[in-house]
Amino acid sequence: xxxxxxxxxxxxxxxxxxxxxxxxxxxxxxxxxxxxxxxxxxxxxxxxxxxxxxxxxxxxxxxxxxxxxxxxxxxxxxxxxxxxxxxxxxxxxxxxxxxxxxxxxxxxxxxxxxxxxxxxxxxxxxxxxxxxxxxxxxxxxxxxxxxxxxxxxxxxxxxxxxxxxxxxxxxxxxxxxxxxxxxxxxxxxxxxxxxxxxxxxxxxxxxxxxxxxxxxxxxxxxxxxxxxxxxxxxxxxxxxxxxxxxxxxxxxxxxxxxxxxxxxxxxxxxxxxxxxxxxxxxxxxxxxx
Numbered sequence: 001x002x003x004x005x006x007x008x009x010x011x012x013x014x015x016x017x018x019x020x021x022x023x024x025x026x027x028x029x030x031x032x033x034x035x036x037x038x039x040x041x042x043x044x045x046x047x048x049x050x051x052x053x054x055x056x057x058x059x060x061x062x063x064x065x066x067x068x069x070x071x072x073x074x075x076x077x078x079x080x081x082x083x084x085x086x087x088x089x090x091x092x093x094x095x096x097x098x099x100x101x102x103x104x105x106x107x108x109x110x111x112x113x114x115x116x117x118x119x120x121x122x123x124x125x126x127x128x129x130x131x132x133x134x135x136x137x138x139x140x141x142x143x144x145x146x147x148x149x150x151x152x153x154x155x156x157x158x159x160x161x162x163x164x165x166x167x168x169x170x171x172x173x174x175x176x177x178x179x180x181x182x183x184x185x186x187x188x189x190x191x192x193x194x195x196x197x198x199x200x201x202x203x204x205x206x207x208x209x210x211x212x213x214x215x216x217x218x219x220x221x222x223x224x225x226x227x228x229x230x231x232x233x234x235x236x237x238x239x240x241x242x243x244x245x246x247x248x249x250x251x252x253x254x255x256x257x258x259x260x261x262x263x264x265x266x267x268x269x270x271x272x273x274x275x276x277x278x279x280x281x282x283x284x285x286x287x288x289x
């Protein structure tokens with residue numbers, strides 16, 4: 001067997017499961033990923049030390065068995081054959097939260113967020129309180145029955161695109177595309193199953209630390225980085241397809257560079273501006289209903 005054949009055989013034996021339990025696609029580029037991760041591991045270690053120091057310094061749910069089965073079907077730890085099976089842990093966290101916050105109960109999308117928290121913390125109680133921080137404080141009304149907070153922030157993104165990327169806004173308006181069609185999953189799942197795992201985790205670090213404006217920074221960066229590509233679209237299906245494609249590839253995989261971009265690409269984005277837009281967009285939505 002020559003060296004090329006040995007290398008191919010070795011790659012074939014490599015498990016197609018990432019460190020978090022998700023299956024990788026058949027065409028996953030292991031060589032490129034290993035090259036990226038060899039440098040990212042140094043950054044990851046430094047950030048882990050920073051977070052450790054930071055943390056040391058701070059003194060009726062609806063039945064939804066179908067949703068449990070649909071949560072990360074490509075993750076080996078959520079399969080019924082897993083030992084332990086994290087579906088039970090997920091059920092416990094969602095049930096506890098439904099009882100804790102009965103105004104919200106359970107909403108689709110929360111299962112993916114709770115599932116990620118469980119994968120990372122490996123602890124039911126920690127996952128519960130992190131979920132409570134997201135749903136109750138950082139993203140109010142995202143998961144309430146009317147989902148007014150979610151709808152409002154989608155409209156806020158539309159206004160920010162009009163301000164910062166008018167050509168893209170004109171394309172959307174020209175084709176009558178509703179932003180909810182393009183970005184609702186970005187917002188409600190907080191980019192879970194949209195962006196690579198490492199990138200999502202870095203976004204969530206900022207989300208917990210700086211609040212919900214990070215979601216707008218991520219969305220605007222994705223759109224601005226691929227503006228010319230998006231503007232090539234000539235139909236509604238084409239626009240939808242391009243918005244799916246911009247969440248894939250090297251730009252989002254290189255998570256450290258991506259995180260640096262979200263703080264530079266969108267430019268100034270103050271909470272004063274976001275609050276003002278939220279107030280006007282919320283009023284408009286309430287008037288419509």
